[in-house]
Amino acid sequence: MAEWAGYFTLILKGAVTTVELTLIGCTIAFIMAFAAGLGRLSTHFTVRALATTYIEFFRGTSIFVQLFWAFFVLPLIGIPLSPFLSGALALGLNVGAYGAEVVRGAIMAVPREQHEACVALNFNAWQKMRYVILPQAFVLMLPTFGNNAIELLKGTAVVSLISISDMTFQAQVVRSQTGDTTMPFLSILIIYFMISLLISTSIRGLERRLSQGLDVTKA
Amino acid sequence: MEWDWAFTLKILPQLADGVVITIQATLMGSIVSMLLGLCWAIVRRSKNVFTRRASNLCVEFIRGTPLLVQLYFLFYILPDAGILLSPLVAGVIGLGIHYSAYTAEVYRAGIDNISAGQWEAAKACNLNARQTWIHIIAPQAIRPMIPALANYFISMFKETPLLSAITVLELMNQARSVANFSYRYLEPMTMVGVFFLIISVPSVIFLRRLERRYALSD
Numbered sequence: 001m002a003e004w005a006g007y008f009t010l011i012l013k014g015a016v017t018t019v020e021l022t023l024i025g026c027t028i029a030f031i032m033a034f035a036a037g038l039g040r041l042s043t044h045f046t047v048r049a050l051a052t053t054y055i056e057f058f059r060g061t062s063i064f065v066q067l068f069w070a071f072f073v074l075p076l077i078g079i080p081l082s083p084f085l086s087g088a089l090a091l092g093l094n095v096g097a098y099g100a101e102v103v104r105g106a107i108m109a110v111p112r113e114q115h116e117a118c119v120a121l122n123f124n125a126w127q128k129m130r131y132v133i134l135p136q137a138f139v140l141m142l143p144t145f146g147n148n149a150i151e152l153l154k155g156t157a158v159v160s161l162i163s164i165s166d167m168t169f170q171a172q173v174v175r176s177q178t179g180d181t182t183m184p185f186l187s188i189l190i191i192y193f194m195i196s197l198l199i200s201t202s203i204r205g206l207e208r209r210l211s212q213g214l215d216v217t218k219a
Numbered sequence: 220m221e222w223d224w225a226f227t228l229k230i231l232p233q234l235a236d237g238v239v240i241t242i243q244a245t246l247m248g249s250i251v252s253m254l255l256g257l258c259w260a261i262v263r264r265s266k267n268v269f270t271r272r273a274s275n276l277c278v279e280f281i282r283g284t285p286l287l288v289q290l291y292f293l294f295y296i297l298p299d300a301g302i303l304l305s306p307l308v309a310g311v312i313g314l315g316i317h318y319s320a321y322t323a324e325v326y327r328a329g330i331d332n333i334s335a336g337q338w339e340a341a342k343a344c345n346l347n348a349r350q351t352w353i354h355i356i357a358p359q360a361i362r363p364m365i366p367a368l369a370n371y372f373i374s375m376f377k378e379t380p381l382l383s384a385i386t387v388l389e390l391m392n393q394a395r396s397v398a399n400f401s402y403r404y405l406e407p408m409t410m411v412g413v414f415f416l417i418i419s420v421p422s423v424i425f426l427r428r429l430e431r432r433y434a435l436s437d
Contacts (some may be wrong), residue, residue: 060423061415062377064391069412072404150283157285161384168288181295189284189292196283 004183007174011184014170015191019154021088021166022195026149029099035101036096038129051100058097063155066090071162087159094151099145100176107133139211146203150196154207157192167185167191227406230397234410239391242418243378244389251315252375253368256322263327272411281320287381289339294385309381318375325367329360366430373422377415390414 032054039051058066070086109135116126124133160169171184178184262274281289290313297304305311333356341351383392394407 056423057416061412062380062421064378064380065408065412065415068391068395069408072398073408076405154283154285157287158381161288168285168291169325171288171291175295181299185288185292185296189280189288192284192288193280197279200283 007067007178007184008187010170010174011167011187011191014165014167014188015195016152017084017165019193019195020093021084021159021164022149022153024088024158025091025095028089029095029148029152030145032093032096033099033103036100037107040100040104041107052130055097055100058094059101062095064092064158064161066094067158067162083159083162083164085152087156087162087164091152091155091159094155095148098151098152099148102141102144102148103137106137109140110136135210136214139207139214142207142210146200149203152194153192153199186195223406226401226403227410230401230407230410233393233397234390234407234414237388237390238414238418240307240387240389241376241379244307244314244379244382244387245372247311248314248318248379249372251311251414252318252322252371255315256326259319259323260330261321264330278320278323281317286313286317286378287384289317290381290385300329305327306385306387310379310385310387313385314375314378314382316370317378321371322368325364325371326360328367328423329364330356332363333359343372361380362433365433366426369422369426369429373419373426376422377419420423 034055039047040055042048042051067087067090070081070090071083074081074086114132114136115128118132123132127197157168158168160172161168163169165173167188171188174184175181259274259278263271263278265271265274279308290310292305294306295311297309327416337355337359338351341355379389380391382389383395386392388396388413394411398404398407
């Protein structure tokens, strides 16, 4: 039983890495989602083309391929990244591309009159986004962002294959040391599920708070 | 590191072998997930509260945990229980179970979108349960499901490289074995990306057309 506790500590240490990766990945994804989502709505052709290329490229190939590419190929062409960094970057860029479509969809879902009202009030582009469009659009984005964050959490398991010692990696270590398969894999399944429950409940709480005082029709 | 075209051409046949396995896994996984998803959707409509809650929890659990870990679970734990699966079969079952949690949601949404008036009208016409489903509900519910299902099959296709972790010799694994053999990573890894784009970009275009064709007209 004592050694069992030791192995469990190992898995918990992996869980910390998983959570770190998820948080950093989500931050990158959040920034990229807004940059590319707003970019796709830009009036400049080049900005739009760049954003579309980014989105289609990262949505078109799988996270797995992107991760391996970042890990094996980027160092060869002179961009050495630590495994952790290339993992976080690949996850963030991948999920960011999905998030960009959410941002675009939510902004377009804000009724036309709201845009027109901003013109009537002589708001500039920044004021329009900051005070009128985003507060309404953001609430619409939240549920899907929550799902994307869970997808990102699930994606972190893949980084174990490029030698990052996340939870899945540690479970493999425990498996190869003890020969026991049920304990490590069952416990990480449960921990992953608990983290994803945490994400979905906190997003729901945030949604309730932010939608107070807003008269938005739920999409 | 320079791109070597001769090397790229040389490894192409081996990668093509991998593509075939990748497509097979996707097709079989799609079928499993469609059938299993239907089972979930039916069980979740059960009148028994306990069955409903339990199946909801199962679906949430499948959706909330990584496919890779589920694959490991199938691949490493089932043999302990005396069930020996070939890597590809384990992979197809894993993909199918994972995506059934998503297809179940598609079925549910499709059925819930049928307005109450349709159910009432069926009742008013004295149709029995079977007639109601076959003649009233299914024809209306299936149309909007098609693009949504296709969407998940494309994402399933993009997740098949995970099968390489349980030793299925699909595209990614072929590329890795080429790379480990020749110490050249640039071409194999890039070609994997190119293959995925070659298949997924036309699929996405096809999907957009499906969406337009099966879009709800009202």
